[in-house]
Amino acid sequence: MVHVLGAGSLGLLWIARLQQANQSCCLLLRNSSALTQWQNNSNQLIFEHHGARRVLPVTTEIASQSTGPIDIVVVATKAYAVISALESIRHRLNPGSQILLLQNGLGAQQEVSAAFAQQRVLYASVTDGAWQPSPQHLVWAGQGKTVIGDPDQQPPPPWLERITSSIEWQWDNDILAVLWRKLAINCAINPFTLLFDCVNGAVPSRAGDWLDRCIEELQLLLAAQGVADTNELAKQIHDVIQRTASNSSSMRQDLRAKRRTELDYILGYACRQAQQRNIAVPALTRLLQATRQCLADKNLPVD
The missing domain is CATH 3.40.50.720 (NAD(P)-binding Rossmann-like Domain)
Structure with missing residues (x-):
């Protein structure tokens, strides 16, 4: 059973x-x-x-x-x-x-x-x-x-x-590396869809260079975690954005339904790990602060 x-x-x-x-x-x-x-x-x-x-x-x-x-x-x-x-x-x-x-x-x-x-x-x-x-x-x-x-x-x-x-x-056998790659992709897409209230495909145009900076910081973080082939991360993220262009992320769906999001276990976790490893991630930190403020403005939990 x-x-x-x-x-x-x-x-x-x-x-x-x-x-x-x-x-x-x-x-x-x-x-x-x-x-x-x-x-x-x-x-x-x-x-x-x-x-x-x-x-x-x-x-x-x-x-x-x-x-x-x-x-x-x-x-x-x-x-x-x-x-x-x-x-x-x-x-x-x-x-x-x-x-x-x-x-x-x-x-x-x-x-x-x-x-x-x-x-x-x-x-x-x-x-x-x-x-x-x-x-x-x-x-x-x-x-x-x-x-x-x-x-x-x-x-x-x-x-x-x-x-x-x-x-x-x-x-x-290296499931943590698999989960870190997925986390990085989610960090680069979901918070922006929440912040700009947009579908996945609109993230590059709405976020612009901010998205590029976030991807660079996520590459550094993944490399510090021992995840191989981080140079492919940008391509993987843009492939997912293109493949799911019309999708509304789960984080955006939670926002619209006035439910608690999983932000703290996605972008929040990434920023905490960066801090523990003394890796500067200003673009990701700015994104975390902006999304938390967005949630607070709608009276939703920020953690």
Whole structure:
């Protein structure tokens, strides 16, 4: 049994694909009102992909109130909610339990590894595109890449092999380097989309030289972290901008929905790491200050 913590688009995407792989799975919900909502809708998920629509039955339970053991949990919450979400099921974990983290940014992963030292914690980088027209309706808009790894550089666990029929994943022994590259790309795009309230494709014209300076500083930071091939970073960032030109970043979506953003685990984390390594990043620092002010002006959390 694979338990999925988080009923957002990524959590539901894993539920849908686990079902397609004939793997027993359970969606862990925050509270009784969330459970009642699912039950009132027959515990069904409408899943759309490539124009095809399927109705999938979903097993649900309240994360904190159930007592059955959890061997494998996929955590698909926002980065700032990971620790509290996992604490709600700590009583259900055993030393052999495994935790797979799907979060954006960095920082939350290390927090979990420290707080749940008895469990094996795996990190993942996910680039799938999915959205929810309603809480129990998921549209898988674009198939991306799922890269998984163990920060302790251990081999992949056997359970991952059982889901390969519906979830294509790659194992990378240097998962932190993968996550740092993704973090750098997000740092160069998402905060600007928040600041200028624009789609990804508008970032180069709106940010101008500021974007170039940020990319240069991100290259320095990645090199200091031991990430190879940082000279390709500018091309990778502009490729992503071009490929996702009409997309609205998750950070911009959070802003528009008046939700807390993951800024602190993306740009905030990068700036803190630069400070710890005595790397000057004035362009990134200016961007962090500007985006925090933008959030404060809208009465949203800045951390």
